[in-house]
Amino acid sequence: MTLLHHRADGPASAPPLLLGPSLGTSYALWDAVAPELSPTHRVIRWDLPGHGGSPAGLLSPKATVADLAGLVLTLADSLGIERFAYAGVSLGGAVGLHLAVHHPDRVTSLAAICSSAHFGGSAPWEERAERVRREGLAGLADAADARWFTTGFTVPRLVRDHREADPASYAACCDALAAFDLRDLLDRITAPTLLVAGRADPATPPAHLREIADAVPSAALVEIPGASHLAPAERPEAVLTALRAHLGGDGRRGMAVRREVLGDAHVDRAQARQTAFTARFQDFITRYAWGEIWTDPTLSRRERSMITLTALVAHGHHEELAMHVRAARRNGLTPDEIGAVLLQTAVYCGVPAANAAFAVAQRVLSEKSDADAGTAG
Template structure:
């Protein structure tokens, strides 16, 4: 079920909206060091996860039905709906740390039209072993947060900072202990059941990934995995920082977020990359390394400028824009190629459509629908090409048509 989360808005109502999501066990007070600076440029909306901060606790979960990351994401999406009603803003910037970053990734992958730019801090797309998370959920449900509090807070800041500032440690401890035990347990289950790695290629928003060099909870290699999966994503590793980088490296985090969410003119929300690096990243994600490597190897002096052009503008700009998912772009592309009779391109984009999440049956529906508006002969030919291509891919679900 969806929980009505507490949110706190600061900054000018007319400014772009920046939504901040918290870590498991922490309230959005973890963003306090950045808010004053960010609120000068943005309408900053902080959202407490279920049972965290001032958000209501979640009711007990059903036995055998662990909470999932998409449930937590739908809690946040309900707040985005409220923002849209209040401000008329349909797309926001989104930043999340740890569990907040996981939730942000799910939203960016499944509702890309709602996210302009994305920042992911000290987070992971997959955090095994699941048993450890389920065991922690069981402990918290049985005994409350007390038994785990010391170990959790020790991971939030480096030993040096903890020794220098016992008052900070006490405040973090109070924040953790103020979290509802059932809600914390449900968030543990969401992390245990989460694997966002297959979704990363669907994220089209320009993305910044920040890690702490000394983060024992989620080491920096998790950040690189995320960046490798999201076309054009950039990684920044902060030295001398543990899990709550917003607390330990507050100024540096604020600077990185401002730079990312206030891009130079021409690179604002909705802008594509129009760079070779972004183009090659997206092109490889959609078409596969083998295809791109073959195209590069076959480049000649005559075709070099054209290869640069399509990589930079077709893939680095249009295909990298956040306004449509790659899945949606594959649907449009297959329909357009069929309509044009561009037989030499169809097989390549059938393969791309499979990589972008379409099923063979859905590809068949696209070609059938296109037949109504582009004519039977061209769709008939497209079906033949698609059938042969899917057979080569050993697709498990056949597509059908009323081929003549």
């Protein structure tokens, strides 16, 4: 089985994020963005057929965006990825729109950047495909800067990728763009959707992204000034900011729950101590422990506090125990209920473990009592 050439960055345990390229480019289009997303996501960048490292011959003449989407799903399957967030530029964004419409069970969130639900009708793309099959890509590559970037800006690596792409594969991608029109199906998209437009983009101007935003329920639209068609290369900071806000649902939710349970003072201290070395671990805890486990409605926070206290006693994690005695009080447990939980641990975790736990809990509960007495009246 021949797969699209791809690159994976980030922890294997992190939520997967697939990044799709624009016609004529390689996954280098994401060079300034992907490394910044990889601490929190398993980032998979892929190359179009005949572009970058992907082999030619994966697409035939008269190919469709559905064919490209099928290649992306085959890649995801080969990597053991069932559900994924997706972001794509231009043709890569069209692939994401197709996936969100026709394979909604696979797409957890969608970002279409400098893209469209249609690309100006079939004639221009059919003409380009015919020209490329006849003349090759040299002429188009010479004019790439004007199509891709604002005046005076360029990325030589991307222009070189354009020049070195396989003409037959490029033309097949043009065929796919010629046949693409999802305007009547956009209201089927249920994944959280972000649209990013470059205000100076002549190929897919902001009106194209606004058309999608108006049709997709609850979609968000961001316009980036000073960006043309390849916004991730020209304005990576702005694209990164938009993607982080869009993709950070579990992180934002987890941080909110973490603060509610542990208190602002504790979380602020943990954040202040965070270093580049510990950043990924802190993100993992916030996203997974607090954003997924503690938000699961199957158990109440009171019940989760009782379980957590028991586990910490069993393993002798006394510093964590003190923190979670305070958390248990925030979650509504009374001192008597905390004492009952610790007494239960004496039976199943051992009397010495429970004895040490009672000492920790007594100290913490006394701190609270002292604070209450000090503020009384």
